[in-house]
Amino acid sequence: MVKHDPITGRYVYLTVEGIEYRVYYEEAGKGIPLIVGHTAGSDGRQYRSVLCDAEVTNNFRVIAFDLPYHGKSLPPYGVRWWEQEYNMTKARMMAFPNALSDALGLERPVYMGSSMGGHLAVDLASNHADRYRATIAVEGALRSAVEYVDVGMAGIRKEFDNPNVNRTSIGAAMMLNISPYSPEENVREIQWEYSCGGPGIFAGDLLYYYYEHNMSDAEAAAIDTSKCMLYMLTGEYDPNTSPKESEALAKLVKGSKFWPMKNLGHFPVTENYPEFRKYLLPILAEITAKK
């Protein structure tokens, strides 16, 4: 008997900042739209377990997309992208899920993202509360940990965009983010996905992750969770955005909810989905109840 995952993949054309992008997305399920955003330098494959989880897809239409330059979303055709350095900005990060939502005709979807996608969940709750009924920040915070921010883009490019270093090392570097309790098969899968990234893309994404996302206390305090509920989940072993950093954000956002996740790291969705879903499913049940 042939075995398939219940996932369908398609390409959609999105125009962002005047450029047309051919964007790949996968989806599964029916119900409340749930857009899921991947981490810096990776792609939507990170969400394969969510897409295959019937307890999620019974009530949610899960849509995992690859940002342009990531996964199966090629660089834009007709743009001389090889003549410019790739960098991800906050405006562009917010524009892609918004454009995807418009193109697919989604009605106030939920957005869940991890790492830079987690920071994005916070930015969307602040800037686009009318578009989303809720956002789920996985490893999100006001900003990333200062020790890493202080490295600077030059240091980041030396490690992650260096012709002396092949992209296997980007995967290897992710070990710093991963819990020792995560099954090794999953660790290797995360590293594989990172090793597949395009040249300079991970480093360019980190512009948003470390610098463009930098929310003030006042902006966080102004997030209106009655319009767009903000949930936060952060792994105990994440040095880039530790539970302490997410908790600082949670204390500022009235009505938000935050759970630290024991024995999980920066990539909880892939590191150990059976453990991650113990935190995710109650959140999704709450969103469903509010529908």
Place this chain on the structure above:
Amino acid sequence: MSIEANAFAEAARNDFEFTRETRYLNGTIKVDFGSAVWALNFVGGALASVTDGAKIDDRDCKIVVGGTAEQWNMLLEPKPKPFYQCIQSAAVKHGMRISTTNESFAYLPGLNRMTTLLRQLQNGRA
């Protein structure tokens, strides 16, 4: 830390991943354990010898990693506490050190594997 240099050398030479991830490396990886210093000497990608590295200047090494004996013990726990999961996170969060040469980044997969082998030896699972 009570690992014998010879035991590490044997484990490393017999380990597929370590030998693959150190391919083409020429030069020395200095590993400073606080109580002892090893020089892992590579020729053409092969671990030629493990010698006393105490008198080798960092500038003569391709890669340098180090920490106190206590930090290494934390790093080599079977399930280390947060941010001792690898040398890089332990450096940023707990004060261990790792050089930032091109080779340090290029051979990071090998350094991760070295940590795994040391962890196995430390915990009697080699």
